[in-house]
Amino acid sequence: MKKIKINSIGSKLGITIMILFMCILVPLGYVIDRIFFGFYYGQTHEYIDEVSLDIINSISYLDDQNELGLYEKMANHTKTELVIVDKAGKVLTTSNLYENGSRFNLxxxxxxxxxxxxHQDYVDPHTKNYYFLSGRPIIINENFEGGVFVFSSLDSIHDSIHKLRTYLVIAILGALLLAAGFTFFVSKKLSKPLIDMEKITRRISKGDLNINIKKTSNDEIGSLAQAINDLAIELKEYRTNRSEFLANISHELRTPISYLSGYASVIRKNLYNNEQEKEEYLAIIENEALRLTLLINDLFELSKMEENKIELYKEWIDVEELIEGVLNRSKLSANKKNVTLKYEPGKHLKMILSDGMRLEQILTNLIENSIRYTNHGGIVITSRANKDFVIITIKDSGIGIPPNDLPFIFERFYRVEKSRSRQMGGTGLGLAIVRELVNVLGGTIEVNSTVGQGTEFIITLPIEV
Structure with missing residues (x-):
């Protein structure tokens, strides 16, 4: 038999529901008891009042023994005790409490x-029994001639209240039993998905990511199940990306390190033929060291952006002036490939509150990337503004990007043509850095491309970050 855990979510939920039921049923039972108790007392008071009033209204003479005997029989019929006394306190007629001719309570x-x-409670001095008492004066010809006292025993009321309390206790116990069954069912129903999630989460923590929680509802529990499923998918993607990243970084580092090690060994062992060959080897070492430095810097920069550790230095920036400055620095690279650079600024271009250095880095990366993959023709940069945003486009006439590769170009180390990319000096991190920087600046970036016709990048930035 499975042991029930007191500290489990099901037990805690069940205990909470049971306490809630008791907090409702016990006060409710008490209130019902008080209501019925008050109702019985009130009914009894009202009843003996009516009996005493009827007797007073029917009394005309106190010396008529037949009439007094009739009242005595009426008292027995109404299940009350009746005492009629004269003005001196002498008992004229009674049912059981007093004897005829005895003295009444003056x-x-x-x-x-x-x-x-x-109208009051009364305790019989001889029997010590409790009664309700209703007394009225006998007025004949406007003279006080005595009194009528009607007594109702409290024993019958107590018996009725006792029966009512017994029924209430039985009802409360029955309700609690039903509540216990309901609580057991509900706690099991509600806690089972949570227990299943806990087990699956432990499997995820141990590396088993090929699992899926069945979503059984659209409430918060269903949302939690979906969140765990999403977490498993993201962890799986992360593990896959981590493996790919390690493979890519080791591959990227292996080539320059091999060059550095190989050519440094050649120079150290004097295996070159002349000084010109030595200079060529030293140039290769310098280029590969520079390439390695750029790769490490890009990785460091990308890591800071993904961890939200990058700092922004906001200032009002003239977009037109910034773009022209980037183009001036890129002209040398463009001229080497006979690629023209053209800027078409929009009318009434607004200044934006942003990080100028980061925006310059974005534009430099995109323009240099366009120059790298454009063999003829030119690159056109345009800018325009609307109410809230500035839109910058960079369109080239380069080799273009195949449709199958287009969704992945912003991923780290992704290359459309790996051999050509490496020959052209790319690390596969430039576009990944661009996307992260655009996100940091609160903007968006889109890309449109046709193979053989060129590529267009569209950057949308807010007027104020």
Whole structure:
């Protein structure tokens, strides 16, 4: 038999629901008891008041024994005790409490004479029984002639209340049993998905990512199940990307390190033929060292951006002036490949509040990338502004990007043509850095490309970051 854990979510939920039921049922039972108790007391008061009033209204003479005997029988019929006394306190007729001719309680007689009516609890001095008492004066010809006292035993009321309380206790216990069954079902129903999620989460923590939680509802539990499924997918993608990243970085580092090691060994062992060959080897070492430095810097920069550790230095920037400055620095590279650079600024171009150095880095990377993959023709840069955004486009007439590769060009180390990319000096990180920088500046970047016709990058930046 499976042991029930007290500290489990199901047990805690069940105990909470049971406590809630008890907090509702116990006060409700108490209120019902008080309501019925008050109702019985009120009914009894009202009843003996009516009996005493009827007797007072029907009494015309106190010396008629037949009439007094009739009242005695009426008292027995109404299940009350009746005492009729004269003005001196002598009992004229009674059912059971007093004997005819005995003396009645003069204090009660005096009280009804003064107040015209009494209504109170009464304890019989001989039997010690508890009664409700209703007393009224007998007025004949505007003279006080005595009193009528009607007694109702509290035992019957107590019996009724006792039965009611018994029924209430049975009802509450039955309700609690039903609540316990309901609680067990509900706690099991609600806690089972959470327990399943806990087990699956532990499997995920151990590296088992090929799992999926069945979403059974559209509430918060269903949302949590979907979040865990998304987490498993993201972790799986992360593990795959990490493996690819390690493979890519080791591949990227292996080539320049091999060059550095190989040519440094050649120079150290004097395996060159002349000084010109030595200079060529030293130039290769310098270029590969520079390439390695750029790769490490790009990786460091990308890591800072992905961890949100990059700092922005915002200032108001003249976009037109910034683009012209980038183009001036890129003219040398463009001239070497006979590629023209053209800038077409929009009218009434607004200044933007952004990080000028980061925006310059974005434009430099994109323009240099366009120059790298454009063998003839030119590159056109345009800029325009609307109410909230500045839009910059960089369109070239280069080799273009195949449709299958287009969704992946912003991923780290992704190359469309790996051999050509390496010959052209790319690290595969430039566009990844561009995308992260655009995101940091609060903008978006889109790309359109046709193989053999060229590529167009569209950057949208807010007027204020």
């Amino acid at each position: 204090d009660l007689l005096s009280k009804i004479k003064k107040t015209n009516k009494i």
